[in-house]
Structures are given as structure tokens and as C-alpha cells.
Amino acid sequence: MDDMYREAIIEHYKNPGYHGVLEPADISFEDNNPLCGDHLRIDLRIDAGGCITEAAFSGHGCAISQASADMLLGSIIGKPLDEVKKMNKQDILDLIGIELGPVRLKCALLSLKVLKSAAYGIHQGESVELDLD
Amino acid sequence: MDDMYREAIIEHYKNPGYHGVLEPADISFEDNNPLCGDHLRIDLRIDAGGCITEAAFSGHGCAISQASADMLLGSIIGKPLDEVKKMNKQDILDLIGIELGPVRLKCALLSLKVLKSAAYGIHQGESVELDLD
Amino acid sequence: MNEITRIRSDFPILQREIKPGVPLIYLDSAATSQKPSLVLDSMSEYYARHNANIHRGVHTLAEEATELYEAARGKISKFIHARSHTEVIYTRNTTEAINLVAYSWGRKFLKPGDIVLLTEMEHHSNLVPWHILRDSIGIELKFIPVTADGLLDMAEYEKLLQLEPKLVSFTHASNVLGTINPVQEMARSAHRAGALVLVDGAQSVPHFSVDVQQLDVDFYAFSAHKMLGPTGIGALYGKRELLEKMQPFMGGGDMIREVRLEGFTANELPYKFEAGTPAIAEAVGFGSAVDYLTQIGMDAIHQHELEITKYAYSLLMNLPGVTLFGHEKQKRGGVIAFEVAGIHPHDVAQLLDSDGIAVRAGHHCAMPLHQKFGIPATTRASFYMYTEKSEIDKLILGLKKVQKLFG
Amino acid sequence: MNEITRIRSDFPILQREIKPGVPLIYLDSAATSQKPSLVLDSMSEYYARHNANIHRGVHTLAEEATELYEAARGKISKFIHARSHTEVIYTRNTTEAINLVAYSWGRKFLKPGDIVLLTEMEHHSNLVPWHILRDSIGIELKFIPVTADGLLDMAEYEKLLQLEPKLVSFTHASNVLGTINPVQEMARSAHRAGALVLVDGAQSVPHFSVDVQQLDVDFYAFSAHKMLGPTGIGALYGKRELLEKMQPFMGGGDMIREVRLEGFTANELPYKFEAGTPAIAEAVGFGSAVDYLTQIGMDAIHQHELEITKYAYSLLMNLPGVTLFGHEKQKRGGVIAFEVAGIHPHDVAQLLDSDGIAVRAGHHCAMPLHQKFGIPATTRASFYMYTEKSEIDKLILGLKKVQKLFG
Ligand SMILES: Cc1ncc(COP(=O)(O)O)c(C=O)c1O
């Protein structure tokens, strides 16, 4: 039964390394997936050189959305914000390492969507279409 | 090819016995079948006892509608108007003696519809549903 | 047991394996039912022997196609006990049937401020058409509340009727709670208050015998795909007097009697509401689905589902960490929505899927109902005539495995 | 010739005999096309292996069904050269596609007195939706005249554009005259005059290659059943910017992003316009029809039809007492409507049917065009990729027999 849920996902879901909020943060963004009720917020701290020094996520959702947020944040610490702007679907899939159907893909991509919105400095509530492919 | 068109139908169509108009008539009624553009008018003369003494049809349409009108009028001369009110689909089918699909049935029934409307004294333009079954 | 094995053998997809050695356990019939060979064969046969456009054709194929299309309407009409086949209008699905009423009856007969009464347990199909109508002509919407145990609050209903709504529109059976609403009584009250009644029959017609005349409803909507029929077709039943007074919905071929550049006159019922080439093959399949249901018998189907549901309910109820929605004592339809503590429904559904078990996770197109219960999503298992007890056992086993994995 | 025999063998119905010894000669493809096995098999396979409701499901069947449904949309989008699959909305047929524009664009963007420009050669599908809109919001309709030889009067068109219509809506190919209208030029003129352009593609997409970007039309409507696909499904192409600004048409599941009791927010394109469970199996069949057409090649199909039509035209023209409608020199689509002096089209069609020849008789849902030509009905033969010259010969023979019988 569990082939789709590598232990890593369950592990990140149960014991996330980046769960929490940063107060104050340099950038924050939140979004949701109304279809499944997932809600995700990401806070970032950025150094003078434009690199991410700290990151945290909060909200609620399924194991896929939470674990992928945790893995994603783990992969960006120390990286320049501009690099985050270039990340796409494949990066997330590589991180979580399992195949996903269209519905679950949306769960996995929620964190990327929120992170990129933050990186691009999109204002909360603004409607911008991001290219995740 | 001609099994569906008994000679009688072609014969009635080409040489109808009751084609024309009665001026003046005791009762007249006309109607059309917009789907095929058939148009039919029937004029009747009635005697004191309520029996049909003369009948004529005019208008235009396919062989089935014209021939069935001609055969129908031929079958009602001398009959009381009340008997006409009781006529139905089967009477027409018996008269023309061929099987008809739903579209052609409408052609065949146009004359019955007009005749019964006349018999019931329906006013031209009045919308009344007649039971032909 | 013999009977159900025979029934299952009529459904080709039930022989499918999701992965080698993992057979399909289909517990998602409330979303859409599976189809027996009879239905699939009738459509293939239609295309391979009779296919033609209908109504206006004189040639043999056109006559055969017209006859098949209309014969199916006759079967459906008899199945729901309509007075006449002219009261049965083909639509794409339940959703279009409800939209048809909102557009053709609503826009003609409702005025700003008029009240349409809905319920908190409605599927989006019976909410959004009324939102759209409200936004465009200014009617007002009110909602019959759902009680904590998943029933409509009848005392509140009677109070709301005092506001003199013009229409009461509600579901016969809930696709989340399993609640079967007392349609006949509700319709009687509504009529007494001067309101018309539209019933969403998407979850009822497939599962038990429905008599629209006995229920005395004004409109009744349902979908073929949930009752063994094909996708792409559904039906709206409406009382003749009402349908006749309504304005046309879509314009085009077949729904007209006459067209000039300056205008048109509408065709007679039921064609007035069927614009353009309809779903002909689908109508044929719909008719065959009704044949199949009739042959098995709606009472037998209902009985089987009550039993399966009771069995599933009692096993699920005894699983620690599992919370069930809906009223337990009430006679319920064959759907059970539940929560597994600490595990998101999407994870539950996906893990069950890896054991071949198909359940649905989400809001089941009833977001307001989920908001009411304070949860964004549930897992839902739903049953039909072909569901076996052994499948319920596998569901329970599967849930235990999910809990262990997350434990 | 080898090629056409091979093609014909793909269509099960072409093996049918109307009566023992009397094979079907199907000359009614403009009403609806026949279907190749590929299309029928793809739908049977869908039901037998993948059937589930789409979009919201996590389980394997739901994912497979969703993928098949969307893959078909991708094929259709590519087939008409849309910029993106989000610009292709599934509808029931051409008729619903046009009604969708009338309701969702028309009711939002047209005001009383605004002009919608149509033509005298339109199918009822492209007349009645605008009559309904006019009767409800007070727009004005104008018509581009048809010349005596069956073309649109382009000089009049340019004059009518000076009235600054908001929309020009016309057919790409006439289902009576065979006329193929110069869509690209007409769209250019319309846009120059500030009007949007809707094209009825029911008789074009099935028969020759269509590139909506090159034609630069704003909306394009067509039906699967006329292009080897199943009944119950069609499509509306629309430019993204326009579709995004339009209001929803029907409300229900799938077309929403979020629903509360108080209101809803619409889903993204194309789902915004697809309410309720769609015609899933039909979409799959639609996609397979596009596969089949692509495999044969639209240019080859068009070439074959031009040839057959030329052949039929010259033989029919030489039949005494037979009058043909439409322009002869113009490149024509594969439909020929004609009159047989002194014999009603219904009689012609029925007598031909007794020899297995299926033609259509009537107004072909173009009553105003027939009124213009002063006749209530015509007989129409129409052709497709599977039509053979020998079938045309049988039609001619049949017509001679009809004339003799009535002679
Ligand atoms: C030119 C034209 N437009 C529209 C239609 C309507 O197509 P449908 O009935 O599939 O909606 C047809 C076919 O009947 C047609 O020939």
C-alpha cells in the first residue's frame, strides 16, 4: 500500500523541519487550494545579497502538500531568490520522488506556487498567473 | 421501388376526385405542416340532418398528404359530421394501405387534422389539441 | 450472493485489475456508476446499424433512429411514472436540467425580491444556478438548515414557507450525508404555501423507485450516468402545464415549429427544450439502463443497498479515530462520508487506491455543507447494486493500514 | 479506389442492408456522419476499463478518465489550431456552442439597439439564439443577403458593417447551398468595423482543414457527430481574453472554484463553462474521431469530396426536370440540394429510400433560405470521405425511376 508514500513523505509530514512562522519576515505569502481545503503560508528572510537565510511554512493540508512544502524549503536555504523564480514542477517531483496524478499534483505544487509568488514579490490578493511547468 | 407507393396513391395524387374549393362552403378549415411546407384547406357542405354532402380540398403538398386528403374526403361523403369526429389515425392508415414512418405519418394525418378541426367547428387560428390516436 | 455474482458479471469494468493482482474495488458510484454490457451494446448497435439524425428524416435510418430515441424517452417516462412522455426532456445531466428551470421558468416568472428556498445540503448543481439567477435578476435565496445529525430542520422549513417562496428546490437524497428527504410531505407543504417544487433526483432515481406523480413534484432532475447509463445525457421531468408556459432555453434546430428571419415559433413539448442534434446514442443507452434497472427491480436494488450500507456503517463506526457524517438511524442512501483523525482525505483516498479501492475525497460538490460541519473535505465510500460485503471488508482493512502508516 | 474501399471497411454501418439485397447508400452525412470502429471502440474501451467521474477524483480510474478527457481536448485544440487547449470548451453540439455565446457574451456585452449581423443562409442554430436574445434584451438583427446564385452579397456586407454591428455571426459552409464563405476576409472586415466574429463551423471542420488563428475568428462552433464522432458532444472555440471576460452560462459542479451559500467564484478556463458531469466518454470518442481524420488527412478528404461533388453535380445538372441550388463554379462543400419538378421532396426521399438511398428532404433547418428561394423544401444529397462514385450513379438511377413513376 505504501509504495506511493515513501517513508520520507510521511516523515516530513509528521516531523517537519521548517514548520512555523517567522515574525517579522522579509517576505510572506499565502494561498489555498479550495478543492481540498489546503492552506499554506510561507515566510522568508533574505540577506543583503538576496539569498534566503530562513524559511518557514504554516497552514494545513494533506501529507503531500505539507511534506513537499517542508522538502522545498529545505532545498532553498542559502540560495538566491532569483534561483527560486526559475524552479518548476519537475523540481518538486524530484524532491518528493513519487508519481502523482493531476489532483495530487495540485497538492504538491501548492508550496511551489506560494514560494514563487513570494519570490516574485506578488502582493497578497493580486491575481497573477505563474508558470510552474 | 414503388412498393410503398401503391398505384392508388399516385393515382389519387395525379387525378384527385375532390380537389377544388367550395364557394360558399358551410365549413372551411386550413392548416399546414411547417416542416415540409404542406398546406391544406378543406371545404365542406352539410345538409339539414348534419350529413356531409360535398367536400373539397386545396393547397399543396406531397403525394401522401394530397392522396390521403382525396381518399379521406371520398370516404366521408354522406356521413354525419359526428362520425368524422370519431375518426382516427388508423382510419387513414387503412385508407392509404401502406406503412409510414413518423415523418410521413404527419403528412398523411394533415388531412385528418384539418377535417376534424372543421368538424369540431374550431375557429381558424384557434389552438386546440386534437386527439388523432 | 448468487444474484450479485451474476449482476457483477454484467459489468465489464468490475473484472479489471488496478495493478497486476489488485482487483478494482469500486466504492465511488455516487460520483458515477459503472455500466452493464447491455447498455454499452445498445449504443454500439445503434451506431453500427441505425445511426442517423432524427425527427426530420424520411429515410429508414432516420426513422429507426427517431423511433429508438423516442422509445427510450417512453421507458424513462414510465420509470419515473410521469403522466406522459412529453413531460420528459432530455438534458446533458442533472445540472443542465436545473439550469433549464432557472433560465426558462425563473427568468420568466420570478421578479426581484422573490424568494427561492434551497437547503444547506445541496450539491453545487442546485446552488450555483440560483446564485447566477439572483445575480442577474435580483431574487433572494434562503436555506433550510441541516441539523447536527444531517437531517433537514423541518420546523425551520415550515417557518421559511411563511415567507412565501416561489420555489422550493432540494435534493431527494444527499450525496454526502446519505439522508433521504421526505419529498412528498415537503412538496405538500410547499404547495400549500403556494410554492413550486423542484427536486434534485441525481442520487435517488438510480437507487429506489420514484413516482413523480405520487410525490407530486413540479420538476424532477436526474442524470443517466449515475444510473448505469452513459455520460452526456440526463433528464428533466416537468408538469406539462408548467413546461408549456415556460420560455425556450436554447434556440436552434428541432426546438422550433417555424423560423423566419424575423422570429420563430417554438415547437411542441418536449422538443421545445431540445435544441440541435441531441444525444441520440446516449438516449438509447439511457433507455437500456432503465431496462436493466427494471429487470433487476428497484426494490431489490434498494434492499441490497440498505443492507450493504448498514453493514459498512456498523464496521466503520467501530473503527477508532473514524467519524461518520449523517444520521445513523434514518434509512440512508448508500453513501457514507467520514473523517479519519489526523489524516487528510486525499491521503486516505490515495493510499486506499494503491490497494485498488476507489473512494472519493474532497467536498463532493457540497462545499457549504462541509463549511457547516467545519471541515474542508471528507472521504466518501458509496455503493450500488453491484457492491459486495467482501468489498466493505477490504475497505475496513485498507483504512486500518492507512492509520498504521500514519500512526 | 483502394483507399476508399479500405476507408469504407472501417465503418460498420456501411455493410448494412436496408432490406435483404438492398445495401445502404448513405447520402445524408451533412445531417450526421457515420462512425468508424476506432471511435466506437475507444468509447467501449473507456467504459469497460476507465469509467469514472473526472477532475476531483484521486483514485486510478478517476485519474485515467480525467487524462483521457483532457487528452481529447488537446487533440481537438490542435486540430483547429487553437493557441491553447483552454480555449476549447466542450458543449453538446454546435447549437449549444452558439447559445453559450449568446447567453454568456451577449447578455453581458450587448445593450438594447446593438446590432448583431447574421446572414440569410444560416441554419436555425445561428438564428434562433439571436431571436431569443433580441426578444429578451432588445438587440437588433440584420442579415447579409444571399445572391441568386447562393453566395453572400459582399457589397451589402460592407455596407452593413457601416452600421457598426457588435457581432457578425455566420456559417463557414452552408448546409444547403454548399457555399464556402470567405471567412478570413469577412473576419478582417468585421474586425476593422469593430465587430467580433462567430463562425458556425458545423459543416466545415468535418470536411477541410480549419485554422482558427489564421482565420482570426473570435468564436468557432462545431459538432462531433458530423465529423465521425459521437452524438452528445461538440465544442466552442473562443479567444482566451473573451472567454475570460464572459459571464458563466450554466452553474454547477466543476465550473466553480469555490461555493458558499452566499455565492460562488468561477473556475478557470475552460472549466468555467462546463457545469456538471460532462460527456466524458463522448469526449474520448471525439478525440478518436480527430485521430482518424488526421490519419486520413483533411486535404485528402477535401480533395475526395470536391471530386465526388463535381461528379454528382454534373450528372444531376443533366437530369431533365432537376434544378440544383447553389453556385456551380465556386468550390463547393459536399452538399447538393435540388428540386425535382412536380414531385415533393418527401416523395423523392421516400422512394429513393426504398432503394436503400438515404437522402434528406425538407428545409434542412434553413427555413428562411428556402423562403427566400420561394420553396418550402428541397431534397439534399450530401457526401463524405466514404462516399463512392458508384453511389452517385445509383442516386441518378433512383431519381430517374422516381420521375418515371410520377411521369
Ligand atoms: C450549418 C449548420 N449549422 C449548425 C448545425 C447544427 O448542428 P447541431 O445540430 O449538431 O447543433 C448544422 C447541422 O445540422 C449545420 O449544418
Ligand SMILES: Cc1ncc(COP(=O)(O)O)c(C=O)c1O
Ligand atoms: C445530489 C446531486 N445533485 C446533482 C449532481 C450533479 O449531477 P451531474 O454532475 O450529473 O449534473 C450530483 C452528482 O454529482 C449529486 O450527487
